[in-house]
Amino acid sequence: MESAKGAGQPGFASGRLTPRSARTERDADVEVAGGDVSCVGAWTVDHMARLEARLDHIGWPGGTQIVIEGSAVSAMDTAGAWVLRQTLQTLERSGRRVSLRGLRAEHEALLRMVGSPDVGDVLATAVARPSFLERVGAIAWTSAEQSLEMLSFVGEIAAVGFRSVSRPARIRWKPILYNVRTAGVDALPITGLLCFLMGIVIAYQGATQLRRYGANIFVADLVGLAMLRELSPLLTAIIVAGRSGSAYAAQIGTMKVTEEVDALRTVGIVPIELLVLPKIVALAIALPLLSVYADVLGVAGGMMMAKKELAVSFPDFVDRLQYALRLSDFLVGIGKAPVFAAIIAVVGCFQGFQVAGDAESVGRRTTVSVVQSIFLVIVADAIFSVIFNALGI
C-alpha cells in the first residue's frame, strides 16, 4: 500500500492506472474478534453490497465502549464513508461510545465530508409519499382544472376567431391550405384502405344472416346505411385524430419548449391566430371531404363482397342503394364531420399548449391528445345518434 503517496487521493490504492472495478480487492467487511472490532477490505461502491446486507446482523461486542480499528481499510470512497458513518451513528444511538482508530487521513477526511451538517439536513427533509386519498384528490383537482382551462381555451379561440372573421384580409390562407394538404390529401390512402376493408367486413358479416332469409339484396341497405351514417365519419375522425391531432400537439408542444410560442407573442402575433385557427378551419374542410371519399370506398368494398358472397351484381347493388338511402342519411354522416374536426383540432392544440418544460412532457401530452380526442369524438357521435333518433332523421 502506498498510503503516503495516495494522500488526498482517497479511493486509489495500488495499481494507479487500472480502473478500480477491474482490480481484485477484498470486499468491505467488519471483523469482530472478542472485544476487538476492525474494518477491513475496500470500502468502495463496488465492494459494499455484501457488507450492507449483513450490517444489521453483526454481533457487536458488549460493553459501552467500542474501539474500531480502521487501519486495514485498503480503500474508501463516498459510499463506503457513508456506510461507516451510518454504522457509527447507529452504534452511538444504542448508547455506546464509539471511537475510531488508525483510519488513514484521507479516509478520515471523507468521513468528515459525508458527515458535514448540510448532508444531514438534506436527509431530514426527504419527502413522504403522498397517501392514496391525497393522490385521488390531486387527480380530481387536476382534471377539474384542465376542464376549466379547456373551456377558457375554446372561449379564447372563439374570440380570436370572431376578430379574424371581422377582418377577412387577415385570414391566413397559406397555413390553412397547407393543413388541408397534410391532414386531408395525405390521409387519403390510409383512410381509403381502412374504409374499403370496413365495407368488406360488414358485407361479409351480413352475408351469412341475409342469405338465411334469402334477403341478399338488402346487403346494400346494410352497407350503405352503416357506412354513410356512422362508420365513415367515425373511422375518418379516428384516423385523423391519430395522424393530425397528435401532430398538432407535438408541434405546438415543441414550439413551447423552444420558446417559439413566446417569441410569436413578442413580435405581436397571437399564437392562437397563427397556430390554432388555420388548423381548425383546415380540418373542418378536410374531414367532411375525407368522409365522402370514405363513403365511396366503403360502399365499394361492400359491393365487391356482395358480388362474391351473395351474387348481387354491381348494377343491382347500386340500383338498390338508391332506394335504401335518403339524402338525409348522407348529410347526417357528413354533417358530423366538422364537429369531429373541431374536437380533434381543439384538443390537439390545447394539449400542445399544456406542454411545460421538457421533451418528456411533449410525448405525454401528445398521447393524451389522441386518447382524449378519440374519446370525445365517440361521445359526440353517441350524442348525435340520440338527437337524430329523437328528431326522426
Add this chain to the structure above:
Amino acid sequence: MEGRVDTSEPIVEVRDLHTRFGNAVVHDGVSLEVREGEVFALAGASGCGKSTLLREIIALLQPASGSIRVLGREVVGIDDEEALPLRRNWGVMFERGGLFGSLTVRENVGLPLREHTRLSDRLIDEIATVKIALTGLPPSAGPKYPAELSGGMRKRAALARAIALDPRLLFLDEPTAGLDPLSADGFDGLVRRLKELLGLTIFMVTHDLDLLWRVADRVAFMVEGRIAGVGTMQELSKSEQPLVREYFYGPRGRGAWEQAWKRR
C-alpha cells in the same frame, strides 16, 4: 499547485489525433496529456474542435486516426462492452446537463449506482442525496424533476450524477456556459472543492476565461484543430503566439487576467 509534478503515466494521453467530418478537417495532429490529480482545461474559440475532442476521449466519437489512451487503455476503436469498465471510472457532465427528464434529480444521480452496483435502494438513495448535497444543491432539489430546476441547479445536478460512482476522472463540457456570473463563481469553487475532497482528475472544455484563471492547473489552447500552446495560465499569457495573445489580451481576456491578479 504548480509544484505538484506527477511522474507517473498520464491519465489521459492523446497522440497525433486526426479527425475529419466529410471534407472538413477538425483535428490535424492533436497531442496532449493529462496527469493524475490535475485540473486540465482545453480552451479555444467556439467551433475549434474542443467538444469533438472531448467526445472522442470519452469514446462517443471515433477519430480518423491517432491514439487516445485513458486510464491506461486505448479508446480508439473500443466497443461499448470494452468501454464499460472505463466508463464506470469516469464521470461526464454534458454542456446542457443531459439529465433524464422523466426521473427526479435523486433518481438521476442514483441511476449509475442502481445500474452498476448491488446496493440496496435505500442506501443508493442516501448516497445520491449525499452527492446532491456535495454539489451545493438545496435539500428540496432531490425530489424535483430537472424541468423544475434553474439552469445553474441543473448543472449542479448533472455534476452530482457525474460523480455518483466516485470516478477517478471527471469530464466537464463547458461547465459554466449559460450561467450568470454569480453562479459561475460558485461553480469555480465547487469544482475545486470536489477535486480536493474526492481526489479527482478533471478534464474540462471551456472558453470561460475566469474559470481558466481560477481553477485550471494547466491549459491547452486549441486553434483550428491544433494545440497552439500548453501550460499554466501564467505561461500561456506570456506566449508569443499571436492567436493565443489575442485570446488572452482581448478586452475580456484582460479583464479576467486583472481579476485573477487582484485575487492573489
